[in-house]
Amino acid sequence: MDTPTRSTVDLTDQLLAEVAQFIDLLPSAFDRAIRAVPRHLFLPPLVWLRDGNGGHRPCDRATAPDEWLSAAYSDAPLVTQFTDGLPTSSASMPSVVLRMLALAGLDRKSARGRVLELGAGTGFNAALLCQLCGDQAVTTVELDPTLAAEAERNLKAVGHAPKVVRGDARAGWSAGAPYERVIATFSVDRVPSAWLEQTERGGHIVTPWHSAWCSGYGTLVLTTTPDGGGEGRFHSFASFMPMRGPSTATPSDDGRADEAEQVTSSALSPWAVAGGDLNAEFHVGLTVPGACYAWDASGEHAPTRLDVADDTGPSWATVDYDGHHADRFTVTQAGPRRLWDEISAAYDRWEELGRPSVDGYGLTADTAGAQQVWVEGVDGTRRAASYI
Incomplete structure (x- = not known):
């Protein structure tokens, strides 16, 4: 050596x-x-x-x-x-x-x-x-x-x-x-x-x-x-691996929901919620539990696609950019949850709250096990963000 x-x-x-x-x-x-x-x-x-x-x-x-x-x-x-x-x-x-x-x-x-x-x-x-x-x-x-x-x-x-x-x-x-x-x-x-x-x-x-x-x-x-x-x-800092338990549960392999797909369009850009704005992503993560995403730039389905899934169930959504129009995106959803609708509502709520940074959020835990995430406005008023 x-x-x-x-x-x-x-x-x-x-x-x-x-x-x-x-x-x-x-x-x-x-x-x-x-x-x-x-x-x-x-x-x-x-x-x-x-x-x-x-x-x-x-x-x-x-x-x-x-x-x-x-x-x-x-x-x-x-x-x-x-x-x-x-x-x-x-x-x-x-x-x-x-x-x-x-x-x-x-x-x-x-x-x-x-x-x-x-x-x-x-x-x-x-x-x-x-x-x-x-x-x-x-x-x-x-x-x-x-x-x-x-x-x-x-x-x-x-x-x-x-x-x-x-x-x-x-x-x-x-x-x-x-x-x-x-x-x-x-x-x-x-x-x-x-x-x-x-x-x-x-x-x-x-x-x-x-x-x-x-x-x-x-x-x-x-x-x-x-x-x-x-x-x-x-x-607003830190990036760590998640906690591991003594054994890793195997997720259900039921696949995606096979019920009828709903195809709509959305003005919300997928990059707004999954493009690197960590403040927006932090809020979405808190308020849309279980939702996760992956980008698909293979071109197999669309020039750019955001794949969204529920890590606890079969619901899914895709958001497609056609390579030309950045003001409207094709959305396909299926399953008991309409994930993109939830994400869109969460993003609207984040904007309504004044686009707070991570530092604006807090958490209160009670002795019964309930944990509430709240966000503090510029006037000092606390408003509930989610329960976890």
Whole structure:
């Protein structure tokens, strides 16, 4: 194996300079933590980098040591595990990691309470938590036994020994409760009740968010209330893999709904709701549960088609652009849900609300398990966005 030519000290300086573009006045405690936790020691010899075309390419430390080490100290996500051809674990962008720690209040000197991390991954985030709060205050839960063992080895190698639990993060870890802070390193589409129950009153839950429509965008910071519920707001950053359970259910293979298709037209452009406006997509994801999409540019059916499906049932819709008219699109729908009608209504509602950004949304959870997403208008009035 070739030897890297750049020092980790120089690379850490470079990384902190990149992070500073996203975090003004990086707290000194975070600076010290990053310098004390060498990121490359928490990465496997083989990682996968984004290839610029929506996929990933391998980067092997044995054959490309300089590229591997530079990647280790870049402010970029690195895939560390593939399962059945899909990425199932990654090392998150350091700037995103630090922003989440700041949202949890760990940039304050008074932050010394117990912390529960959900999703140990490689152990890097747990090591930062140990630096900030002390080893005895940190518990990390990891579903994958291989990753849990790897995280434990990596943490030991840099002199840290938090409690590493092999288990389903959805259930938290009641043995160490209550926690002052609960931090998830994967995204959810609702807050598990166990997390609320295990967080002390006035404590914070920080978790990335996803929906079927808008995968992995937005971070929720929830503060637990005296009655055992919670209330908080979303923040417009983060992209994380969704939470995995101990087993993956096989979706029904009933195919698309075979009832009569309804063909209409729509003035709503498919690009308005699936073309990269993350604020609009976030709203659609919250208010049209189960709806997901894929673009089809093969030309087999239309010059450009947006395929829409219900990930919980047989309903579907297609929205076709004929290559000439951008003011009217052919819509075909079938199934018990009229998905494009729901999406159009959601988009109209988003415009009616003033096209709010992700930061305008919040969530209230009650002790009965109901969770309501709301949006705050410019006048401070809260209006319900959806129930999840």
